[in-house]
Amino acid sequence: MDKKLTKTTQIRLLIVDDHPVVRAGLSSMLGKQPGIKLVGAAASAQEALELLDRSAVDIVLLDLRMPKMNGIDALGAIKKLKTPPQVLILSSFEFEEEIYRAVQAGARGYLLKETSRDEIVAAIVAVHGGRQYFPPAIASRLADRTHRSNLSPRELEILEMLSRGFTNKEIGRAFGISRYTVRNHINNINQKLEVCDRTEAASVAMKQGIISISP
Amino acid sequence: MDKKLTKTTQIRLLIVDDHPVVRAGLSSMLGKQPGIKLVGAAASAQEALELLDRSAVDIVLLDLRMPKMNGIDALGAIKKLKTPPQVLILSSFEFEEEIYRAVQAGARGYLLKETSRDEIVAAIVAVHGGRQYFPPAIASRLADRTHRSNLSPRELEILEMLSRGFTNKEIGRAFGISRYTVRNHINNINQKLEVCDRTEAASVAMKQGIISISP
DNA sequence: GCTTGCATGGTACAGATGTACTATTTGTTT
DNA sequence: AAACAAATAGTACATCTGTACCATGCAAGC
Numbered sequence: 001m002d003k004k005l006t007k008t009t010q011i012r013l014l015i016v017d018d019h020p021v022v023r024a025g026l027s028s029m030l031g032k033q034p035g036i037k038l039v040g041a042a043a044s045a046q047e048a049l050e051l052l053d054r055s056a057v058d059i060v061l062l063d064l065r066m067p068k069m070n071g072i073d074a075l076g077a078i079k080k081l082k083t084p085p086q087v088l089i090l091s092s093f094e095f096e097e098e099i100y101r102a103v104q105a106g107a108r109g110y111l112l113k114e115t116s117r118d119e120i121v122a123a124i125v126a127v128h129g130g131r132q133y134f135p136p137a138i139a140s141r142l143a144d145r146t147h148r149s150n151l152s153p154r155e156l157e158i159l160e161m162l163s164r165g166f167t168n169k170e171i172g173r174a175f176g177i178s179r180y181t182v183r184n185h186i187n188n189i190n191q192k193l194e195v196c197d198r199t200e201a202a203s204v205a206m207k208q209g210i211i212s213i214s215p
Numbered sequence: 216m217d218k219k220l221t222k223t224t225q226i227r228l229l230i231v232d233d234h235p236v237v238r239a240g241l242s243s244m245l246g247k248q249p250g251i252k253l254v255g256a257a258a259s260a261q262e263a264l265e266l267l268d269r270s271a272v273d274i275v276l277l278d279l280r281m282p283k284m285n286g287i288d289a290l291g292a293i294k295k296l297k298t299p300p301q302v303l304i305l306s307s308f309e310f311e312e313e314i315y316r317a318v319q320a321g322a323r324g325y326l327l328k329e330t331s332r333d334e335i336v337a338a339i340v341a342v343h344g345g346r347q348y349f350p351p352a353i354a355s356r357l358a359d360r361t362h363r364s365n366l367s368p369r370e371l372e373i374l375e376m377l378s379r380g381f382t383n384k385e386i387g388r389a390f391g392i393s394r395y396t397v398r399n400h401i402n403n404i405n406q407k408l409e410v411c412d413r414t415e416a417a418s419v420a421m422k423q424g425i426i427s428i429s430p
Numbered sequence: 431g432c433t434t435g436c437a438t439g440g441t442a443c444a445g446a447t448g449t450a451c452t453a454t455t456t457g458t459t460t
Numbered sequence: 461a462a463a464c465a466a467a468t469a470g471t472a473c474a475t476c477t478g479t480a481c482c483a484t485g486c487a488a489g490c
Contacts, residue, residue: 019328021335025240092307113234120236152466165415167446179446181468187448188466197448197476199414200380206421367436382476394476396438402478403436412446412478431490438484447476455468460461 010037011128012056016048016074017041017063017090022113026061026090029117036124045074052078057085059124062107064091064098072098075105086127095209099138109133151192151210158185160211163202225252226343227271231263231289232256232278232305237328241276241305244332251339260289267293272300274339277322279306279313287313290320301342310424314353324348366407366425373400375426378417 013036015026023041031038039055042048045066051057060078064071075087088109089102099110108127111120112135123133151159161171168186172179186198195201205211228251230241238256246253254270257263260281267275275293279286290302303324304317314325323342326335327350338348366374376386383401387394401413410416420426 019240020331021240021244021328022236023240024244024332025234025236025238028243029236029239113236116235117239154467162414163418165411165418167412169446177467178469180470183447184468190448196380197382199377199417202414202418203378203380203421206418369437384476392437393439395440398477399438405478433490434488436486436488438486440482440484442481443479445476445478447474449474450472452470453468454470456466457464458466459464 010035011124012037012039012058013124014039014048014051014055014057014060014085015041016043016045016060016066018043018066019063022063022090026120029120030124033121036121045071045077048074049077052081052085056083059128060085060087061090061111061120061124062087064089064102072101072105075102075107079106088123088127088133093209095207098209110135110138151189155185155189155192156210158182159189159201159205162186162189162198163205163211225250226339227252227254227273228339229254229263229266229270229272229275229300230256231258231260231275231281233258233281234278237278237305241335244335245339248336251336260286260292263289264292267296267300271298274343275300275302276305276326276335276339277302279304279317287316287320290317290322294321303338303342303348308424309353310422313424325350325353366404370400370404370407371425373397374404374416374420377401377404377413378420378426 013030015023015030015038017023017026020043023043027038027041030036039057040051042051048060048062052060062071062074062078066074071089071091075089078084078087084106086108087106088111089099089107090111090113091098092113102110109123109132111123111133115123115135126133157175158171161174166174168179168182172182175182186201190197190201193201193204195204202211228245230238230245230253232238232241235258238258242253242256245251254272255266257266263275263277266272277286277289277293281289286304286306290304293299293302299321301323302321303326304314304322305326305328306313307328309327317325324338324347326338326348330338330350341348372390373386376389381389383394383397387397390397401416405412405416408416408419410419417426
């Protein structure tokens with residue numbers, strides 16, 4: 001019954017972003033928008049979950065990159081609620097892998113922070129109406145995901161080590177496997193990422209968000 | 216004479232950021248702040264320079280990462296004006312090299328976008344008063360920059376190529392130098408960055424913002 | 431004039447990497 | 461049961477990379 005009402009009343013929106021500047025920006029852009037009712041602006045995933053527990057929310061605008069709990073995990077937690085709101089991802093950068101994972105975890109749309117107010121509103125309305133919303137450039141790449149990396153867990157671990165400058169022998173020692181196996185994995189990684197050596201693999205992986213950039 | 220007046224009247228502020236969300240956020244956070252007068256909010260360096268040409272501005276809040284003209288170049292252009300305003304950098308991430316270059320180019324402070332309103336205001340006031348403003352973590356690292364990379368132009372070019380998966384031989388061909396020279400440069404790069412091979416060099420360089428992450 | 435940093439090119443050699451295969455085991459999926 | 465993907469380990473061989481040196485030319489700075 002709730003679902004039907006939302007079509008006729010205001011869309012209840014929750015903003016989740018750790019940047020005060022972004023919270024203020026979204027609040028001032030969307031707070032006075034007719035048809036949208038801003039329920040709150042949380043600075044963390046924890047805060048968001050508490051708020052969702054108390055208030056009914058239709059759409060969550062979620063930042064993907066936050067300290068402590070990252071956006072993907074936050075998304076997972078939100079989707080486990082009894083009446084989960086729809087989630088629209090808001091991110092600063094375009095990392096393919098990240099977007100893909102967010103979609104897998106149940107995100108219904110993806111916005112870059114350089115998006116205009118009108119487009120943000122359009123995305124909110126689209127998602128609330130049960131549609132998805134992805135910018136054209138992203139949508140096309142999500143479509144032809146034959147090109148997807150699809151690295152196995154082992155390959156991911158090895159990619160991580162490799163980018164830190166470890167040799168095959170060292171990686172083998174770290175994981176208790178032979179250096180020949182490590183080399184086979186790396187050859188597979190290079191093929192999957194369509195690069196020609198380990199160095200390019202590391203750099204492509206970082207650019208696509210396959211391996212993290214901070215530590 | 217202008218300088219003296221600014222101490223007693225409002226601080227005239229210009230925001231430069233390509234993200235509509237961030238512009239709205241900063242405007243709503245700072246627009247009503249007593250003591251600060253928001254002169255404008257530009258979406259690009261070009262727009263900012265036009266605005267600076269027409270209006271008197273004390274402080275520019277400048278995003279470092281923008282399409283077309285990047286923040287460092289924009290900063291250079293601003294500092295070439297007849298009566299250059301003070302510049303406070305606003306950035307999403309903490310890339311040491313980037314911060315260092317911004318300081319070299321004349322920035323008087325550096326803010327992360329996760330900064331609170333009060334701290335942003337404090338930074339504006341500090342810079343307007345002729346002081347510098349850097350978050351503690353950044354200030355300390357700027358201080359002990361014995362650790363700085365200090366790569367030569369040639370080394371930077373080669374680092375860029377290397378991270379794209381080119382072999383020494385290919386890099387040599389691209390620059391018209393011998394592969395032995397390339398290898399010597401790379402050994403120097405590895406020493407300066409304190410890493411043990413080219414792969415780690417590429418990944419460290421990306422993490423520190425020494426080489427770009429977008430293309 | 432001397433030193434220092436940068437760019438250049440080289441030799442010799444050990445070890446790392448990548449390619450092309452083969453092959454076994456294990457756990458899923460069909 | 462058969463097919464498949466993932467992880468494992470190996471051999472053989474060519475090439476690339478990194479280290480340790482040496483050496484030259486040039487420009488900037490003291």
